[in-house]
Amino acid sequence: MKKGILILATGLLLISVSCKGEKKEEAKPQTEEKTEKVSEETATKTTEVKKVKFALASKSDSNVTGNVVFTEKYGIVNMTAVMEGLTPGKHAIHIHAKADCSSPDGKSTGGHWNPTSQPHGKWGAATGYHKGDIGNFDADENGNGTISFQTDEWCIGCDDENKNIIGKAIIVHQGTDDLTSQPSGAAGKRVSCGGIIQ
Numbered sequence: 001m002k003k004g005i006l007i008l009a010t011g012l013l014l015i016s017v018s019c020k021g022e023k024k025e026e027a028k029p030q031t032e033e034k035t036e037k038v039s040e041e042t043a044t045k046t047t048e049v050k051k052v053k054f055a056l057a058s059k060s061d062s063n064v065t066g067n068v069v070f071t072e073k074y075g076i077v078n079m080t081a082v083m084e085g086l087t088p089g090k091h092a093i094h095i096h097a098k099a100d101c102s103s104p105d106g107k108s109t110g111g112h113w114n115p116t117s118q119p120h121g122k123w124g125a126a127t128g129y130h131k132g133d134i135g136n137f138d139a140d141e142n143g144n145g146t147i148s149f150q151t152d153e154w155c156i157g158c159d160d161e162n163k164n165i166i167g168k169a170i171i172v173h174q175g176t177d178d179l180t181s182q183p184s185g186a187a188g189k190r191v192s193c194g195g196i197i198q
């Protein structure tokens, strides 16, 4: 009789242990699923593309107009500028300090955007360069020009004022940036202007 009870008790114990085990196994995948969902949401937030798009207006009695698009993804800012009405040949393009294109000569935008107080120069130069020193691009015989530029030294609307391009301006010049003359590369008149505003 005692043996019988003992066997029954052992049996019950085994059942209850195996039940607990099953429950644990069931619970585990649920936790993993939740973790996956959270990390997916975080990933979506960090891969969100920021974008700012605006037109370039002619300045200094030129006919130069265009469109500029800045996008930011994975901490890299991509700029594409498409222009028309240019004289054939090389032209300078920069980011200037203020998004104010109100003056007819474009000088209301101020000098080159230079938050890090560097000398004017070729982008990436060891001797220094402005954060607005994009450089030169070519216009074809019909006066059309395109330039694409990519950097992790800019951001679209972040808290770092050494990187934030919002509130600045794109200026296209009549001449070529010689990449050495101070303070702005002797690039001549400002023929097109657009404020970088969201």
Ligand SMILES: [Cu+2]
Binding pocket: 092, 093, 094, 095, 096, 112, 171, 173, 184, 187
């Ligand atoms: Cu300029």
Ligand SMILES: [Zn+2]
Binding pocket: 094, 112, 119, 120, 121, 130, 132, 133, 183, 184, 185
């Ligand atoms: Zn410069």
